[in-house]
Every structure is written in structure tokens, then in C-alpha cells.
Amino acid sequence: MDQDDFRTLRTTVYSLVKQVPRGQVTTYGQIGRMIPPPGDTPPPLFAKQRARLVGRAMRDAPSDVPWHRVINSQGKISLPLGSRGAAVQRKRLEAEGIIFDRFGRVDLDRFGWQGPDQQWGDANGLLRSESAENHQPRQLDLFT
DNA sequence: CGCTTGACCGGAA
DNA sequence: ATTCCGGCCAAGC
Numbered sequence: 001m002d003q004d005d006f007r008t009l010r011t012t013v014y015s016l017v018k019q020v021p022r023g024q025v026t027t028y029g030q031i032g033r034m035i036p037p038p039g040d041t042p043p044p045l046f047a048k049q050r051a052r053l054v055g056r057a058m059r060d061a062p063s064d065v066p067w068h069r070v071i072n073s074q075g076k077i078s079l080p081l082g083s084r085g086a087a088v089q090r091k092r093l094e095a096e097g098i099i100f101d102r103f104g105r106v107d108l109d110r111f112g113w114q115g116p117d118q119q120w121g122d123a124n125g126l127l128r129s130e131s132a133e134n135h136q137p138r139q140l141d142l143f144t
Numbered sequence: 145c146g147c148t149t150g151a152c153c154g155g156a157a
Numbered sequence: 158a159t160t161c162c163g164g165c166c167a168a169g170c
Contacts, residue, residue: 028152051152052165058151070151078151085151 009035009050013057015124019116020069023096025106026113027073028054034115034126068092069113075105 020026028051061067068089072078079086098111
């Protein structure tokens with residue numbers, strides 16, 4: 001994983017995020033799971049999340065990337081509470097029709113992106129099936 | 145250089 | 158539900 005790989009990885013992240021339609025959201029982890037592994041990386045190792053990298057990529061995303069449609073696995077905005085960015089993100093999402101509950105959470109079952117269509121995925125060499133399964137994060141747990 | 149810091153995440157307690 | 162922990166990894170200091 002050298003510098004070039006990293007650039008490629010970031011580019012992939014951006015192109016993926018660009019696929020998220022207006023009015024829907026995705027999560028850092030979901031994007032992270034769709035990134036193709038760099039050639040020499042053993043799958044088990046790669047299977048680990050790269051969510052943090054996605055977050056970092058969003059921090060300095062080009063203006064044509066809808067970074068605001070990426071939130072955390074809890075359905076919440078991840079920027080520091082009360083920060084400028086957090087307010088902007090929420091405002092943009094609400095402008096797209098996304099609803100926040102009183103705890104600042106978005107219902108991922110309702111607004112969560114289902115992933116790029118197979119067509120696009122194939123054309124862009126994305127991971128499929130097991131390793132890239134859409135695996136929507138749950139907000140409900142098994143006990144309640 | 146080494147050490148700390150996050151727009152993270154899932155599992156365990 | 159909430160907290161904690163280990164794993165992640167580029168950036169900043």
C-alpha cells in the first residue's frame with residue numbers, strides 16, 4: 001500500500017459517494033466495505049473496516065462529492081456536535097427531505113442507500129457478494 | 145523519528 | 158441503551 005494506492009483508494013471512495021442519490025444516505029463503513037482490496041492484501045486483513053479512511057477522505061472532499069450524504073453507522077452526523085460542518089450537513093440533508101429524529105438520528109432503513117447498481121459496480125471493479133454485501137447497519141438491537 | 149489524534153466500527157460487558 | 162476496547166491508518170506534532 002504505497003502512496004499511489006492511497007490516491008487510487010481515495011478516488012474510488014469519491015466516485016462511490018458520487019453514486020449516492022439525493023435524498024439518501026450511506027455510512028462510512030458501508031463505503032469502506034465496497035472498496036476493492038489493493039492487489040497484494042490478504043482478504044482477511046482487508047475485511048477489516050476502512051471506515052476511518054472514508055471519514056478522512058470526506059474531510060477534504062472535492063466540491064462535486066456529496067460528502068454530506070455520508071454519516072456514521074448509528075445514523076448520526078459524525079462531525080463534532082455544534083460545529084459549523086455538522087450544521088451544514090444537517091441542513092443539506094434536511095433540504096433533501098431526510099428526517100432526523102429528536103436524537104439527531106436518521107432512520108437508515110428508510111433513507112439508507114442500497115449500494116450502486118450492479119452495472120456500475122462491474123464497470124468499476126467493485127467488490128461483490130460476501131465481501132461487499134450491503135449489510136445495512138441496524139439501529140434496533142435484538143433485545144428491545 | 146515515535147506518539148497522539150480522529151467526519152469509524154462491531155463486539156463484549 | 159451506554160461504555161469500553163481493539164483494530165484501523167493517515168496526519169500532525
